[in-house]
Amino acid sequence: MQVDPVSILQKYWGFTSFKGSQEQIINAILSQRDVLALLPTGGGKSVCFQVPAMLQEGICIVVSPLIALIHDQVNNLKAKGIKAIALTGGISFNELIDLLDNCLYGNYKFLYLSPERLQQELVQTRISQMNVNLIAVDEAHCISQWGHDFRPAYLECANLRTLLPETPMIALTATATEEVASDIIDNLNFNDPFIAKDSFARENIAFKVKREEDKRYRLKRLCLDTKKSVIVYVRTRRLTHELSRFLNANGCRTTYFHGGISKKEKQEKLELWLTNQVRIIVSTNAFGMGVDKPDVQLVVHYQMPDCLENYFQEAGRAGRDGETASAVLITNESDEIQIKNQFLSSLPDSLSLKRTYLKLNNYFQIAYGEGVNECFEFNFNDFVETYK
Template identity: 55%
Template sequence: MSKPLQILQTYWKHNSFRPLQEEIIHAVLEGKDTFALLPTSGGKSICYQIPGMQMEGICLVISPLIALIKDQVQNLQNKGIKAISLLGGIPQNETIDLLDNCEFGNYKFLYLSPERMQQDWIVERLKRLPINLIAIDEAHCVSQWGHDFRPSYLKIKDLKNHFPKVPFLALTASATQRVQEDIIEHLALENPVRFQKSFERSNLAYHVIETEDKLYKVRQILSKNPQSSIIYVRNRKSCLEIAGQLQSLGLKSTYFHGGLPAKEKESNMQLWLENKVQVMVATNAFGMGIDKPDVKTVIHIQLPESLENYYQEAGRAGRNGEKAFGILLVSVGDIEIAKKQFLSSLPDKDFLKEIYSKLNNYFQIAYGEGYNETFNFNLNQFCSQYNFPVLKTFNALQYLDRQAVITLQNEYSEKVSLQFTVPSKEVIRYMSLHPKSEEIITSILRTYPGIFEIETLINISLVAKKSGSNEKEVLKTITDLEKSNTIILHIQNNDSKITFNEVREDALTINRISKPLEKQNEIKVNQLKSVINFISKDQCKSRILLQYFDEKKTKECGICSYCVSQKNKISEESISKILSLLQNEPLSSREIENRLDKTTEEIIFAIQTLLENNKIAINTYNQYYILEWKN
């Protein structure tokens, strides 16, 4: 047994590799620079985790997906593998401690966010590590023609100077030919071994369905296919509304979006993973790292921003190899709505400058200050204060994030502070009248002794743990205390965190980073055009997707909405011609085939349809005749 397979079986409990994984691993183990394009569900992480485990030293993984990094580090740690992450927003003294652990603690994996490559002192510390492999995930981010360009990725090739003998492994799930060449050039890959798995998913039927009542159509689809499903929507509001509507229709559903508390995300995810609910209604925050093999149907209720997104999201269906459906529901007016929403929300240089300036003012950051400071952030509150459009503002913040000016982390947090406003004897009296709250109140008083004198920030999960209760019970207790005028209570919800990676320089910063903005907006316009082409063009949907990714396909898939409609047209024509022939005399299937310019499959399908609908019958001579003509 090969060493990589042994590691796979020992730690990942799989008996064999997926296509191309083993070949990629061997190329890396031979010390070769490697480029791998594995579409969604291809198992990219195994390609660096296995060689990282086999070789002496530590594997450096660079990825922009913070949630995925956290998930992978946790999964590796659960397997007993020493892994650590170095993300934005970690104070310098903690960062130094983490790097010391990597240097002296026998760690196998160090995950790094790309903006960390902008900091020279971190690169200097990396030089001291025994790095055995540098894996670049989401490698398309290095290309200005990719759908998620990040200038911080351009710094990665500098590592070649410091680690000339260490192989680079560039991984992506979606890249056109132009983007692939960019990846190889901008990462300075030397004669890379290239692996590319076809984008074709032969078991996945892409269906574009026109309907005026999308909820009715969703109910129809999910009733016909009662297996595990995902419905993608554009925003959090739609998430909650659609999940609620499905529940009222008797379809067990839950929901997932970036603004949910971590525990609610985990709870909802488990309900769906364990098939306790059929449907997960989600924004595009859901799916990264999710590998549920039995998803039968993925439905998009609104147009996606790009075919890259659509391919990855629809591709979460049918990973067990069984027939599955990627369904895009379209109504009259959807194209115009998408144009208005997507194109009007693209920020220009002036808007970007205003957002950056107001963001610094919002957190009271002075010129020349703010470096490495982290703040809780609520997007809606920020937009409300300055009267900014939410989506356009979010896109501007994302651009600042990708330019490494800030780090935007979509993480829900709840800040709770309180102060008792009555004497301690009144609190004791309250507890005697509300004995169910006694343990919680006692835990708060013991944990925060100065809470009578000053408003104090409290840790809800810690209080829950100490009192033997849960967080919901703690929150109910303190809201009841507020209602009884026993405490002053402030609860602040934040759906993200922002870390400033540079000192404030307003115009200087924006002038430096605004040059690629126009090109990025042009790419987004073209991506939307490709989506419109996908839904509008009378052509095999699988073929359109493959052509978009520069993959030539001559054969139609036979199972998408276009191919099915063509089959139906063909069968209707064949049925009509067969009935005309049989009006004259009974005929065998061979005789029918000889008289019609149709394939055997088309003739058989048409005959079966006529038999099932009791239009024809077969006699003792194996001849077909029209039932109404029978004497």
């Protein structure tokens, strides 16, 4: 087996040098250190764990949040001649046993699975029997309750540390505040981790805001003027269908994507877009995390996103090939009024806050106005059941 990271990079990925902190991260892993990698969207996160895994005997376990992302990465590895397995939903118990046996005895290099799979006793038992050279937790901000994509099942990743205490672990994310980064380190029980943080500036992306009363006309012109792939983000499922029909009617080959379509449809629509059979995909934020398509030339936000973290991550899907790309927000005054009203309407009024405070007083048996700066154990489900 080759011992030079650059040789592995060149052989399987076709690059002659690493970028940003990639080489430092790989060297830290090869020195058996835990790593927290804060890299921008398109910063080559997967190379940071795939290269060191190829350099060592054994298998790398990769925890990933999305089925589409798992299939995408496993298919890319297989296309390079690298043996990889995906444990996704919809497989029978016997098939699961066969796949885990292949990981144990079949010289596979990568096992991709969702965090929910880690809850299965069979999966935990078989993992503990494997020769695991590295654990990679992708989209690691999902483990943090401070993160905008908190996913409780991600807390199961800590079990891998218990099962494989001597195996180094890398957590990767493109969106992590200081609180989220600290939460990741604590939840995964990192010991003296190497922390890599590359610049999140994307100099090849032009960020633009277009104020337009006729937003559909502007969207049509942007899509017609763009030769490569396009993502259009909207906030509702209904609008994905409407804009997809509108763009198709105006000569732009388009499909739609949202959380309400079946798993089969998601795979079909993603495949159409990834293979350039359609150039444009209109989607809610259910689409995108981890989807790797280098030639996205334009990302359009047809409506304002709900937070800056989501906007930056979604806009960052553009220009992964290093070519010039654009991220365009199309908005107008009515948009701004609508999103402001949505935000304000989600806040409780003063009467609701007073009622909740009184119920908390009753629940904890505290006199009104007492208990300042004290901490209490709070069972949220029990509180809701008591006062529903």
